[in-house]
Amino acid sequence: MFDIRPVGYVIGLLVAALGATMLLPLGVDLIAGNGEWIVFLQSGIVTVLGGSLIALACSNGVGEGLSIRQTFLLTTIVWLILPVFGALPLILGASGMTFTDAFFEAMSGLTTTGSTVMTGIGDLPDGLKLWRGVLQWLGGVGIIVVAMVFLPELRVGGMQIFRTESFDTMGKILPRAGEIASRISVIYLGLTAACAACYGLSGMGWLDAVTHAMTTVATGGFANYDTSFSGFSAGAEYVAAVFMILAALPFVRYVQLLAGTAQPMWRDRQIRGFFLTAFILVTVVSLWLVTRSENSFEYAFRKSLFNVVSILTGTGYASDDYMRWGAFPVVLFFFIGLIGGCAGSTACSIKIFRYQLLFASIKTQIERIHSPSGIFTPRYDGRTVSDDVLNSVMSFFFFFTVTLGVVAVALGMTGLDFITSVSGAATALGNIGPGLGSEIGPAGNFADLGATAKWILAITMLIGRLEVMAVFTILTVQFWRD
Amino acid sequence: MFDIRPVGYVIGLLVAALGATMLLPLGVDLIAGNGEWIVFLQSGIVTVLGGSLIALACSNGVGEGLSIRQTFLLTTIVWLILPVFGALPLILGASGMTFTDAFFEAMSGLTTTGSTVMTGIGDLPDGLKLWRGVLQWLGGVGIIVVAMVFLPELRVGGMQIFRTESFDTMGKILPRAGEIASRISVIYLGLTAACAACYGLSGMGWLDAVTHAMTTVATGGFANYDTSFSGFSAGAEYVAAVFMILAALPFVRYVQLLAGTAQPMWRDRQIRGFFLTAFILVTVVSLWLVTRSENSFEYAFRKSLFNVVSILTGTGYASDDYMRWGAFPVVLFFFIGLIGGCAGSTACSIKIFRYQLLFASIKTQIERIHSPSGIFTPRYDGRTVSDDVLNSVMSFFFFFTVTLGVVAVALGMTGLDFITSVSGAATALGNIGPGLGSEIGPAGNFADLGATAKWILAITMLIGRLEVMAVFTILTVQFWRD
Ligand SMILES: [K+]
Ligand SMILES: [K+]
Numbered sequence: 001m002f003d004i005r006p007v008g009y010v011i012g013l014l015v016a017a018l019g020a021t022m023l024l025p026l027g028v029d030l031i032a033g034n035g036e037w038i039v040f041l042q043s044g045i046v047t048v049l050g051g052s053l054i055a056l057a058c059s060n061g062v063g064e065g066l067s068i069r070q071t072f073l074l075t076t077i078v079w080l081i082l083p084v085f086g087a088l089p090l091i092l093g094a095s096g097m098t099f100t101d102a103f104f105e106a107m108s109g110l111t112t113t114g115s116t117v118m119t120g121i122g123d124l125p126d127g128l129k130l131w132r133g134v135l136q137w138l139g140g141v142g143i144i145v146v147a148m149v150f151l152p153e154l155r156v157g158g159m160q161i162f163r164t165e166s167f168d169t170m171g172k173i174l175p176r177a178g179e180i181a182s183r184i185s186v187i188y189l190g191l192t193a194a195c196a197a198c199y200g201l202s203g204m205g206w207l208d209a210v211t212h213a214m215t216t217v218a219t220g221g222f223a224n225y226d227t228s229f230s231g232f233s234a235g236a237e238y239v240a241a242v243f244m245i246l247a248a249l250p251f252v253r254y255v256q257l258l259a260g261t262a263q264p265m266w267r268d269r270q271i272r273g274f275f276l277t278a279f280i281l282v283t284v285v286s287l288w289l290v291t292r293s294e295n296s297f298e299y300a301f302r303k304s305l306f307n308v309v310s311i312l313t314g315t316g317y318a319s320d321d322y323m324r325w326g327a328f329p330v331v332l333f334f335f336i337g338l339i340g341g342c343a344g345s346t347a348c349s350i351k352i353f354r355y356q357l358l359f360a361s362i363k364t365q366i367e368r369i370h371s372p373s374g375i376f377t378p379r380y381d382g383r384t385v386s387d388d389v390l391n392s393v394m395s396f397f398f399f400f401t402v403t404l405g406v407v408a409v410a411l412g413m414t415g416l417d418f419i420t421s422v423s424g425a426a427t428a429l430g431n432i433g434p435g436l437g438s439e440i441g442p443a444g445n446f447a448d449l450g451a452t453a454k455w456i457l458a459i460t461m462l463i464g465r466l467e468v469m470a471v472f473t474i475l476t477v478q479f480w481r482d
Numbered sequence: 483m484f485d486i487r488p489v490g491y492v493i494g495l496l497v498a499a500l501g502a503t504m505l506l507p508l509g510v511d512l513i514a515g516n517g518e519w520i521v522f523l524q525s526g527i528v529t530v531l532g533g534s535l536i537a538l539a540c541s542n543g544v545g546e547g548l549s550i551r552q553t554f555l556l557t558t559i560v561w562l563i564l565p566v567f568g569a570l571p572l573i574l575g576a577s578g579m580t581f582t583d584a585f586f587e588a589m590s591g592l593t594t595t596g597s598t599v600m601t602g603i604g605d606l607p608d609g610l611k612l613w614r615g616v617l618q619w620l621g622g623v624g625i626i627v628v629a630m631v632f633l634p635e636l637r638v639g640g641m642q643i644f645r646t647e648s649f650d651t652m653g654k655i656l657p658r659a660g661e662i663a664s665r666i667s668v669i670y671l672g673l674t675a676a677c678a679a680c681y682g683l684s685g686m687g688w689l690d691a692v693t694h695a696m697t698t699v700a701t702g703g704f705a706n707y708d709t710s711f712s713g714f715s716a717g718a719e720y721v722a723a724v725f726m727i728l729a730a731l732p733f734v735r736y737v738q739l740l741a742g743t744a745q746p747m748w749r750d751r752q753i754r755g756f757f758l759t760a761f762i763l764v765t766v767v768s769l770w771l772v773t774r775s776e777n778s779f780e781y782a783f784r785k786s787l788f789n790v791v792s793i794l795t796g797t798g799y800a801s802d803d804y805m806r807w808g809a810f811p812v813v814l815f816f817f818i819g820l821i822g823g824c825a826g827s828t829a830c831s832i833k834i835f836r837y838q839l840l841f842a843s844i845k846t847q848i849e850r851i852h853s854p855s856g857i858f859t860p861r862y863d864g865r866t867v868s869d870d871v872l873n874s875v876m877s878f879f880f881f882f883t884v885t886l887g888v889v890a891v892a893l894g895m896t897g898l899d900f901i902t903s904v905s906g907a908a909t910a911l912g913n914i915g916p917g918l919g920s921e922i923g924p925a926g927n928f929a930d931l932g933a934t935a936k937w938i939l940a941i942t943m944l945i946g947r948l949e950v951m952a953v954f955t956i957l958t959v960q961f962w963r964d
Contacts, residue, residue, distance in 0.1 A: 327894050327898055327899050327900070327903065328897070330899070330900050331894030331898075332891050332894060334900070334904075335887040335890070335891055361876075361877060362951075365873060366955055366958050367960055368637075387869050387873075390876075391869075391876075392847065394872075394876035394877075394879070394880065395840070395843060395844045395876075397879070397880055398840045398844070398876065398879055399844065401879070408813050409810070409813050411813070412809050412811075413810045415808075415810070417812070418901050418905075418919075419901060421813045436900060437900075469844075469847075476848050478845070478849055479848065
């Protein structure tokens, strides 16, 4: 077996860093005069100590870098360990959750899924509300770095197509990850601050503004209220829509924009595809809502814009119970969730570029009919797409679908009905948040599911967040063979 | 544009042949003393005349063979024209159906889907019952020929992997199709006769035995009763299970078996995969049924065997309303329908060999992690799989899934709920028959759907039966460009 100490070392450091971020809710509760701050102190100490111990225990094995297999392991294990520590404040604090519920919630946070098992969130102490936001916010920036550095290197799900373009510094994985993380963090922080300010202007209190800014920019979807976004003003809905869209664009384009080159952003096929998709879907649903009842056009447009963008970007806020919009939107929203945003953002699910690549490949195959012996290669963004990329994308699509099926069947085995099982599997695998049906739909909650179903969903969130193949790869015999 | 006359010529001949088969129900009604025979005489004359006229009109363009594009067109148009004529007896006869309903029923028959819009089938004249069976029976043998000759030649959906093995005679498409059709027909007739005899022994009357033998061997699933198979004896259920399985195996193996070589059949990876899948699914569902209530093991096994095999092979009979078996079987049956039987049989849906190829491809990709620069090629049945095959299979899978989504959304737009829309799309695209839910489920019927939904489903059956890509190819601009 290969040396797992370098992996443990990095994980330990990240766990300790997670513990440090507990100072934020600690401070908020302290200032607000909530006794709850002690919970974050306890959790923080345990987490920082735990992380440091892990790092220390592994520090003698830290070499000059990570192999591909170590990188695979790191990527997966991080997202399995951090929720354990992230769950501590939820177990110890006012919410007093079981480990299963707390792990589900923390995993849902760190994977930016946003499905919740908590009710009465509005009455929780400020610190806990903020902590849910922090979990998603950290998960969001984490996944951007993973998507820009790790997954392309691991050739997972066709992400290798973004290998050369992300940054020119092709150094070792960890230094590069650090550099990218710091560059991205500026943009990420800026977007969050801008979003929070706009939310404040739209009428939200400061805590709601900050927490929702965090979960918006992370396309996470945790809200401070059981009714999600439906209690906020029309202005807040528009603000959310704009920032959900911004958060679903490839962050490398913002880096380039800051460096003064806007052209790559306008030319990006992912971005164009994303806007076209959003435009068509919002228009269709708006028209549906207008014709269906006596909604004003503004109302229909706003509800359509907010909820379509929320599901398309995988954020998962709901500003209305779209289970009541009739049969068509329900079916449509299921499939919108399987589209997803752009790669290299916080958005999740199958993602626009994979559809574009798959359609390009099919176009090539049809061209072969005219001249069967001719060589045609699919092109994407002006470059030819290698068979390696295409195979990865297709394997991703296949595995995503098969996993969705297996998870849905497993959920059905726990007693959930068809719409809950199938939409639950999709929402967890696509890191979207709400499912469909009366139980886990936009007006529902995951609280009443059985423990088995919750564990299945939590693991599915992890699988989905790491683009499916990363998790399955480390589960194979081949991976561990020397 | 290319010459479509050779296509029209073949289609005309096939239409005329369809008209000739109307002699069967005509004879049955005449002997039974039903006045209904006149309907088949009228329909037969119109069909034979219509077909002959088409053939005649195109006969001056018949050249030395069909180009790839002509073959594409032929394959699709045949399945669009035949249902129009096949619907005639349903419109003129005792069932007195609208054109929409009759076209749906005939398309459902000829594509061996088996979804029905007819009620009170048990009370129809014998001729009409038989005609539904004949439609499926002809569709079944038609699809075997298409799957063995046309689709491999057209490189559709990865079927080209079966190119060399089918037969050694690599002559022109049409003569080869004729030769294969005649060789297959012997086996097909033999299986049907054996099945009918066994049904007779199990207690069915002769008409039921013959009709159900036809729809069993075609994995079609039309039954002579509104309650499908639930009125028949336990023995009949076992007979059906055996023959549904036999009909879902690659027919080329039977040809080889008759030629004295059984080895290819035992070694066939598709067949092994199919039996393994069936074994696991039947066992799981049997255990579920046993633990769930006080069913005897034989009863649970029989109901599980019959209904699992029925959906897995895409036959679509139901011997029980499995919507009442609890949440798990409902979700499971949805995904079982997306597995399908073996290529080169009458079975439909995604099919075992595609899953095997896709898993082989993913295994190869994981092997690359150890040595990224190494060349690994997926293998299937002892041979390396070309990228061309793999791309076709993956495109098929992708397009199948996207089509399923689009059709489900379209059905949702007509007002159908989630389970009806999604399962309706799957059952039509996979040519299975029953959907899920109270409306189109195993105890339901497609009669009450709107006309739009019926047309959507009928076209989806066609798309699914021709392995998706064949239909979409002729809808592209590239296809028609000179
Ligand atoms: K989300
Ligand atoms: K069928």
